Amino acid sequence: MRIFLVGNGGREHCLAWKLKNSANDVEIFSPSKNAGIQSIANFVSIDEKNYEEISKFCLERRIDLVVVGPEDPLANGIADFLRAKGIPVFGPSRLAARIESSKSFAKEFMRRNGIPTAQFSSFTIEQFNDAVDFINSLHPPIVVKADGLAAGKGVVVCQTREEAIKVVKQMFSGEFAEAGKKVVIEEFLEGEEASVLAITDGENYVLLPTSQDHKRIFDGDLGKNTGGMGAYSPTPLINRPALEQIENEIIRPAIVGMANEGYPFVGCLYAGLMVKDNRAKVVEFNCRFGDPETQAVLPLVKGDFASLLLSAANGKLNKDYYQGNESKFSCCVILASKGYPDEYQKGFEITGIELAESLGCVVFHSGTLKVDNKLVSNGGRVLGVVALGDTLQEAIQKSYDGVDKIHFENKYFRKDIGAKGLKYV
Numbered sequence: 010m011r012i013f014l015v016g017n018g019g020r021e022h023c024l025a026w027k028l029k030n031s032a033n034d035v036e037i038f039s040p041s042k043n044a045g046i047q048s049i050a051n052f053v054s055i056d057e058k059n060y061e062e063i064s065k066f067c068l069e070r071r072i073d074l075v076v077v078g079p080e081d082p083l084a085n086g087i088a089d090f091l092r093a094k095g096i097p098v099f100g101p102s103r104l105a106a107r108i109e110s111s112k113s114f115a116k117e118f119m120r121r122n123g124i125p126t127a128q129f130s131s132f133t134i135e136q137f138n139d140a141v142d143f144i145n146s147l148h149p150p151i152v153v154k155a156d157g158l159a160a161g162k163g164v165v166v167c168q169t170r171e172e173a174i175k176v177v178k179q180m181f182s183g184e185f186a187e188a189g190k191k192v193v194i195e196e197f198l199e200g201e202e203a204s205v206l207a208i209t210d211g212e213n214y215v216l217l218p219t220s221q222d223h224k225r226i227f228d229g230d231l232g233k234n235t236g237g238m239g240a241y242s243p244t245p246l247i248n249r250p251a252l253e254q255i256e257n258e259i260i261r262p263a264i265v266g267m268a269n270e271g272y273p274f275v276g277c278l279y280a281g282l283m284v285k286d287n288r289a290k291v292v293e294f295n296c297r298f299g300d301p302e303t304q305a306v307l308p309l310v311k312g313d314f315a316s317l318l319l320s321a322a323n324g325k326l327n328k329d330y331y332q333g334n335e336s337k338f339s340c341c342v343i344l345a346s347k348g349y350p351d352e353y354q355k356g357f358e359i360t361g362i363e364l365a366e367s368l369g370c371v372v373f374h375s376g377t378l379k380v381d382n383k384l385v386s387n388g389g390r391v392l393g394v395v396a397l398g399d400t401l402q403e404a405i406q407k408s409y410d411g412v413d414k415i416h417f418e419n420k421y422f423r424k425d426i427g428a429k430g431l432k433y434v
């Protein structure tokens with residue numbers, strides 16, 4: 010099977026690794042310069058943003074499947090473009106991707122389909138006064154969200170009504186460009202966050218192991234939001250009854266609702282959840298695999314992953330290709346460059362990956378580059394160090410043993426990845 014992979018980060022390195030290990034005949038093609046992806050995939054010198062070039066390459070080189078990692082190309086309609094040329098794509102259409110690319114669409118979709126989520130209202134720039142009235146009717150904290158994609162920066166949890174009004178004003182004043190022309194204002198949900206990923210052909214689905222991300226930069230979930238500083242899987246926060254509720258009240262109604270409304274969701278549906286007293290509400294849906302959740306979750310998945318995704322892309326999900334690994338835990342610690350998510354430097358030489366691998370870790374590259382045969386850092390998030398264990402504690406210990414072996418200047422990581430899960434064990 011010949012697969013073209015879109016995307017550049019740790020999630021995509023992990024996807025390339027999993028797809029390649031699915032079967033002997035899998036070949037991956039990628040335009041990414043990420044050194045981890047390049048160690049697996051055949052490099053293709055084309056512009057990832059040029060869908061015409063991608064489709065030409067796929068048709069000429071008889072690509073069987075395109076797998077799309079990030080949300081931006083999906084929101085821009087890459088899947089529609091390639092499907093129209095007869096190329097199978099694992100990833101949703103532009104209309105289906107709105108479940109992530111428009112928060113107001115996602116919230117109204119949830120309301121229409123009875124999916125549990127925070128109470129909310131959405132407002133356009135002309136409705137500023139109504140937005141203020143709505144804020145005054147809520148009890149703080151109040152959550153204000155820019156409607157469109159804002160790279161994780163479009164959400165502000167406000168401690169007072171005054172702050173919420175100020176944030177709405179800022180969003181309407183153009184700080185988030187198009188993304189901020191509409192805002193969603195919603196009640197604050199108490200609880201702990203977790204993620205559930207479903208692979209779906211638009212009708213049938215399989216649930217991947219549950220996981221918990223660590224979004225804040227500092228230990229103890231303090232400091233700024235980041236792309237994610239580490240994850241572990243599965244999370245004991247979601248016990249069996251909670252998982253049943255998530256499947257019955259969230260995942261299935263979302264997949265059925267998207268199909269009924271005329272834009273079936275084909276790809277990986279990501280439910281970002283707030284869990285309290287064993288019940289979950291949706292904080293957000295994403296239209297793709299999570300990063301770094303994927304790096305924690307996929308090492309636990311057995312079976313023929315490439316055939317699983319191809320069957321979903323072809324509208325006939327074959328669940329026989331999926332096999333979970335119920336008895337193991339996994340932990341992924343992200344190594345970042347000091348200063349991230351604000352200013353940071355790139356270009357530091359990285360050593361010790363082989364030593365981490367000799368301890369049994371798998372190391373995924375988030376932002377790396379090969380320069381003159383040396384591996385250097387090339388992003389805020391640099392590497393994800395993953396290990397499996399029979400217990401969560403063991404997985405955590407092994408991944409940090411790997412972390413200790415890897416060196417680059419300004420290396421920064423959280424020391425408490427997975428600790429949130431230990432309190433439930």
Ligand code: AMP
Nearest residue numbers: 127152161164195196197198281292293
């Ligand atoms: P989102 O981009 O919608 O996932 O929001 C980013 C982060 O803001 C989430 O991961 C939560 O930590 C927080 N958040 C968003 N909405 C809410 C809410 N209604 N209640 C509490 N926290 C929220």
Ligand code: GLY
Nearest residue numbers: 222237299300301
């Ligand atoms: N880890 C959060 C996300 O992928 O959106």
